[in-house]
Amino acid sequence: MTSDDSYSENVVIAFKQFVRHNAEVVSLNVFTAVSPPNLMYKDICNLAIEHSTCFILLPFHRRWYIDGSIESEDQTIRSLNCDILKMAPCSVGILVEGRRKVSFSTFRDPPSSQSYSSYNIAVIFMRGKDDREALALAKRISQDESVSLTVIHLKARNSIGTILAESDGVLDDEMLNGIKGSVRYLEEQVSYGPETSNFLRSIVEDYQLFIVGRRYKCEDPQTSGLELWCEFEEIGIIGDLLSYTDFIANYSVLIVQQQHQRNS
Template identity: 90%
Template sequence: MEVSPATESSLALDVLHLVKLSGRATPLFIAHQKHELITSDDSYSENVVIAFNQFERHNAKVVSLNVFTAVSPPNLMYEDICNLAIEHYTCFVLLPFHRRWYIDGSIESEDQTIRSLNCDILKMAPCSVGILVEGRRKLSFSTSRDTSSSESYSSYNIVVIFMGGKDDREALALAKRISRDESVSLTVIHLKAKNSIGTILDENDRALDDEMLNGIKGSMRYLEEQVSDGPETLDFLRSIVEDYQLFIVGRRYKYEDPQTSGLEHWCEFEEIGIIGDLLSSSDFIDNYSVLIVQQQHQRNS
């Protein structure tokens, strides 16, 4: 999935290709030089270097990009990511989900090393984290334009499922940035409980939620949907999956809400939260992708 940043906002992007250390090889960390011939040191990541150099050339005015390779043991890969994030003042780390599906819903590949890495990063990252679950069909952010008109129209529909809390606010903030691209149409669906008994959001969280939602009303498509419990949430999500190409949701780990009650016992992968897991399940996911977002954890010193 290719994301083209908006022309009015620049993007500093660090790409880290992780390679599993094998045998008695020595751990390596390679900073690939821009626009130079591929060398023997680059051979681990030749295709990655070429692809992202091309991406940078196509977005030269708004993207500053560096590509790195880390060759290390799987149990230490998270250190390479965290160290690079700290050194470069990274604000967001994007990770792939460990499972991919064929178009018929069967599992194409599954890598437990990636899953372990993702769980480590969620615990240790010095910044916010996103896990991208790719749909069964390759997607791209492409702008469809009528060559007879100077106006462009939206070709990519994104939705944020918002229930409240810091992860959902981070997901919405990221979606707002993505929606600066004129080819993107953003919808925010506020999934509210008909009965608020059982929610664990405190008054401060509610105030921050209201402030953020008030700031977007009128500037983008905003909808409210009330549900009583998890099964109603499931039915609602099933009714809209064909309308969007990308769902952005907060991880909301250990949040208990009326909107998800009854679903927590069916959650297979806690690292992507209840809603993320539901949208990513083998009998649910379709021709859309899911981005699960966790706001940076605050650690006690």
């Protein structure tokens, strides 16, 4: 069995375990499909259309050890992810896994009740449709009593020059107002990208999962100066920053892109 086979088996085991814990509301269908790597995205997108899928979850192509060294890297997966982001008929998430002390651990043993007692998730919210999709997903996850959700609204200290569509601003405000009082809500003001980097570095040990919008080609004061250092544009500036090797902590990052609207 190859390492990729083992990885897939562990993912299936994790989902089966999730189904056992949520038997009343979740069902699982597992199957294997074989296709050429350069055409795999078409099969995935067609399958999503066939099943009226609302969300595709993809693995990031790189995994790290806890010391920041690279455990594995697969450029075929990266190419697949980029193609799906362009063509997906629904929203897409890319999961950057937390770093491990050893190679990928299995999900065969169920987690202890203690690990379920407090799972801290943070949403980094700035603006726009991807951030709203990330927040909507986090709200659904937070319905689990074991999850503690914090929404961190990262605001520009000086918003002069920021271009924001009126409709986006209204939708952002409506969504944020809808969650205030039901989850922990924080506001943090920053002036430019390095301040954002320092702030995120200061909180990474407080959470096990960050959920962020991809925000492809969005320009904001909060990320100014960081775009030049972004290594993987498919996970966006904030996702790339949280995946940076200097951010040493054991957390995962879920990068979310809302379904693209295409002209017919």
